[in-house]
Amino acid sequence: MAESEEKVLPMGLFMDLERSGPIPLYFQVSQRIEKAILNGELPVGSRLENEVGLAQRLGLSRPTVRRAIQDIVDKGLLVRRRGIGTQVVHGQVTRKVELTSLHDDLTNTMKTPSTHLLTFESVAADDTVAEKLSVVLGTPTLHIRRLRLADDVPVAVMENWLPEEFLTIAPDDLVTYGLYQVMRARGITLRVARQRISARKSTPEEAGLLDVEKNAALLTMDRTAFDNSGRAVEFGHHCYRPDLYSFEVTLVEK
Amino acid sequence: MAESEEKVLPMGLFMDLERSGPIPLYFQVSQRIEKAILNGELPVGSRLENEVGLAQRLGLSRPTVRRAIQDIVDKGLLVRRRGIGTQVVHGQVTRKVELTSLHDDLTNTMKTPSTHLLTFESVAADDTVAEKLSVVLGTPTLHIRRLRLADDVPVAVMENWLPEEFLTIAPDDLVTYGLYQVMRARGITLRVARQRISARKSTPEEAGLLDVEKNAALLTMDRTAFDNSGRAVEFGHHCYRPDLYSFEVTLVEK
DNA sequence: GAGTGGTCTAGACCACTGA
DNA sequence: CAGTGGTCTAGACCACTCA
Structure with missing residues (x-):
């Protein structure tokens, strides 16, 4: 044939x-x-x-x-x-999900990314954050919340918690370079990330930030990232406008 | 240390x-x-x-x-x-996305899966289906639509298109065994699947089928699966209740 | 300098497929 | 049967990290 x-x-x-x-x-x-x-x-x-x-x-x-x-x-x-x-294999090729930040993703697709820093504060780890970062309950952590835009269109609201050593990050660097680039500059090499992808309705506040109607459907991702020593260095909850962002995965049976 | x-x-x-x-x-x-x-x-x-x-x-x-x-x-x-x-690596282990059917997923989590067959018909491939399955426009394909339940709770509406050779599938087998098991029984070994995960609002009809309120947020997945000769053997659009189903992915930096 | 993972070689035998 | 990928061996040298 x-x-x-x-x-x-x-x-x-x-x-x-x-x-x-x-x-x-x-x-x-x-x-x-x-x-x-x-x-x-x-x-x-x-x-x-x-x-x-x-x-x-x-x-x-x-x-x-x-x-x-x-x-x-x-x-x-x-x-x-x-x-x-x-x-x-037949069929057109699609780029697969990679261990990259949203900042990288948007840059690669020729859009101009920008960031509004909504929150930058030290908070005590609650149950969820303590478990995800493997720290004891109440440990100080850096809590940040960012609105990400591509070509000035809002794409995602990203909320992250990081170990307390990152409290010394300069907020301006976060806006200029993105979280992952800042972490790399501090010698952190991300190796493993565990993600859970789901969906939910937007809150009224998120609807305002993302410029969608109230109760719009949002694509969500929870992610815990580990560095090359196996330590959890980031936990995040992100929500994306599904009309502007989606996840591609290629699965191979072993 | x-x-x-x-x-x-x-x-x-x-x-x-x-x-x-x-x-x-x-x-x-x-x-x-x-x-x-x-x-x-x-x-x-x-x-x-x-x-x-x-x-x-x-x-x-x-x-x-x-x-x-x-x-x-x-x-x-x-x-x-x-x-x-x-x-x-630190942190609790999560099962990752695998190349399995929903039927398998639900079985593995100790729920009892069941299926309502909503549609089972031959249709001519439209632009999208023809491209995804790598067949010429207008080729007959098997079009099926199923409602999947776990412990009698509706979880997903799954719509699939398959090459015409599968028109000889017995609808009863689909309900009893699930699509992937039926394909395996016909000698098809799935090897590669490309998935795109996103979200959208439910249609009124889907809301009724899935027993959620109108305009609820749904988790969606489009999937094209290939057999071990690299041929596309399935294209599907699925939507899930996000409160009952989500996707887990583990990414490893190479 | 000692210990680690990263790469590479030059073979070997086997299991499976199709003619 | 010949041809293919799947597994396995017993080494070798290198790059990197840490004490």
């Missing part, structure tokens, strides 16, 4: 592998294959060259090539079947 | 590795480590034994042990830092 056509990757794609640089070989390979899928050089349904052959052609070991391919499989762009081969 | 305590995994955890059975060694190891995390044998913040040492103790090669650990890192239960070690 036409769908299973063999398709050999152009040699040119792998001409300039940098073997001594800091970028891992498997990453260089996976980037090139992914690019070939996204720009149509590898059409949907087509078969990828087999692992062993590809490894020989590139002068790499099979595990290295295998890892490159597996990374793309995990992104949902390829499917593999034992005894069959590797094929490009 | 107490949080970085060394913690050696009890030998007993790895007593009965089955080296000749069909279950991969890395999977057996990762299951045991994950179990030790979930039941508290490995407390949050504790350090896991290093890869090389663990491999020696278990009589396995380092890549095998490494893969076992990496699988758990990808689930968001462990974090690794070069030069430091591997630690258990």
Whole structure:
């Protein structure tokens, strides 16, 4: 069938592998294959060259090539079947949810983000915040509430609680750079985030902030983020205008 | 600090590795480590034994042990830092979004699911359906609409379109087994799903079906699912009562 | 300097698929 | 049967962190 056509990757794609640089070989390979899928050089349904052959052609070991391919499989762009081969998944590609801040999201989509800082205060952790941040009840925390806009249109109301060490953050930096960038600047590397996505009606106050009618439907997300030592460094409750923001997820059966 | 305590995994955890059975060694190891995390044998913040040492103790090669650990890192239960070690992430564990049907979800949470079949018909693919399923405009497709209940409480209205080969599905099977189980029985293995999660107000009809007030906020999901050959085999638009259902996602920075 | 995870090699054997 | 991906080994060298 036409769908299973063999398709050999152009040699040119792998001409300039940098073997001594800091970028891992498997990453260089996976980037090139992914690019070939996204720009149509590898059409949907087509078969990828087999692992062993590809490894020989590139002068790499099979595990290295295998890892490159597996990374793309995990992104949902390829499917593999034992005894069959590797094929490009049909359907247009959608960007998946990533561990990024809203600030980054809006920047990437060519909108100009801005922020109104609504609240910036020290509060004692209540039951929920204490549990989410793994601190004892009543511990001081930084409580912030922000209105985020894209091209001056309100998109989200974001409420966050952070461990007390962040009380020294400058409010102006928060407005200028966004929360995650400020945390990165303080040496915090976010590694894991657990999110719960749901929906509810807006409160009258939120309706005013987001410029929607009263009782409009809002998309909500609760998120707890952990740094690279496994410590909870942020808990937040966000609500988004569903006409301006939604979440995309790609799931891959393992 | 107490949080970085060394913690050696009890030998007993790895007593009965089955080296000749069909279950991969890395999977057996990762299951045991994950179990030790979930039941508290490995407390949050504790350090896991290093890869090389663990491999020696278990009589396995380092890549095998490494893969076992990496699988758990990808689930968001462990974090690794070069030069430091591997630690258990803080915070309670939440089940993440998986590639399962609602039927499975409800069964897993000990509720009794049931289904009312609202629509079961052949319709010509419109623009959206044709694009999502990668078929030509006007191709016959199976269009179904179902009301899903848990313990007789309405939870979701689910509308789906499937390629015409599924027109031979027996409506009774859909009610008894759920869509995904019926597809599995026909040899379809789902591999990749792309989902978009958002929110909107309910229509008057949906409000009646879901037993909520008019204009209530609903959680919505559009999903396209692909089988193991990369072909689109399902497109659906679902809406959920947000008080009874939400989505959990665990994100891991790579 | 010692210990850790990150990358990479060059093979091996197996399970599954389709002709 | 040949071809494919799935698993596994036994090393190697490097980059990074901390004492």
